Amino acid sequence: MPSLKLTYFDLRGRAEPIRLAFLLSDIEYEDDRFSFPQWKEVKPKTPYGSVPTLTVDGEQMAQSGAILRYVGKLAALYPSDAIAALKVDEVMETLVDLNNSTYSYRGSDTEQLKAARKKLVDEDIPRYVGALEKRLETFGGASHAVGNELTVADLVITCTVNSVQCGILDYVPVDVLDQYPRINAIHKAVMDNPKVVEWYKKYPIKKQTPKMD
Ligand SMILES: N[C@@H](CCC(=O)N[C@@H](CS)C(=O)NCC(=O)O)C(=O)O
Structure with a gap:
């Protein structure tokens, strides 16, 4: 190594x-x-x-x-099979698109931030996460993004859900992703892994209440 x-x-x-x-x-x-x-x-x-x-x-x-x-x-968390790797990449790139939308406004004007986050919640989350949820129905198993093994796609999904649920994104309800069962099953499977449980005892995810008005 x-x-x-x-x-x-x-x-x-x-x-x-x-x-x-x-x-x-x-x-x-x-x-x-x-x-x-x-x-x-x-x-x-x-x-x-x-x-x-x-x-x-x-x-x-x-x-x-x-x-x-x-x-x-x-780490053997990226498939050697080309089509499975393509699916992992599709998931990762879709979440890059979502993240680009999340961070599209970085200034200090509250009204502009509110407008950007409203677009995120009303348009981009349904567009990207809603579509991804459907793609995962054919890509993966009940709690894996692609196939029946853990891949880096599961880790990107998990970290995306954690970012929303921790409340760091003002004007984004912390439960906005709750309606996507596959995304949540993948998040839960990773977060329940004993190594991950220990990790977040060492590096706790601070919960905060996002500003909503
Ligand atoms: N496409 C790059 C983007 C990297 C990026 O923008 N990183 C941020 C931190 S998350 C950064 O370094 N920001 C500080 C800066 O650009 O000055 C990647 O995915 O690594």
């Missing part, structure tokens, strides 16, 4: 599915978390001025999706 260092803020964010892939496969890595004030030193040392990065035997690699697929391959 190469030496592996994952660098990210001390947050779940884009690094968390990668951390869960390492955790569930017992692959040793350095979980290199930095604080917000350290970002100005870290940023210029990354390939694109963004994180996460994964340093593999001293070579720094970027892009969370690429890193997750790589770790998925090391």
Whole structure:
């Protein structure tokens, strides 16, 4: 196994599915978390001025999706079958689309944020998550996104649900994803895994009440 260092803020964010892939496969890595004030030193040392990065035997690699697929391959959490891999990728890319919508407004104008989040709740969640729920009926088993084995797609779904349910997204009801049974079954299966239970005892998911008006 190469030496592996994952660098990210001390947050779940884009690094968390990668951390869960390492955790569930017992692959040793350095979980290199930095604080917000350290970002100005870290940023210029990354390939694109963004994180996460994964340093593999001293070579720094970027892009969370690429890193997750790589770790998925090391961890046997990414299918070797081409069509199953395509399905995993479809799930991952759909959630990238959703995340792009989630973070589409980053300014400080409350009315603009409210409008962006209203679009997220009224249009983008039904569009992407509603459609994904239907796709999963043919892609996977009762509690797996693709086939009957855990893949990185399950980890991305789980982290997406956690982001909504923890209440960090203002103007997004924490129960907005409750109506999607397959998504919730996948989330539950991952969150009930004993290693994941221990992980979130160590790194508790802070619950907060999102601003709604
Ligand atoms: N496409 C990139 C996006 C990375 C990205 O935007 N990362 C954020 C943190 S989640 C970041 O580094 N933001 C700080 C900045 O851009 O200055 C990926 O998926 O890794």
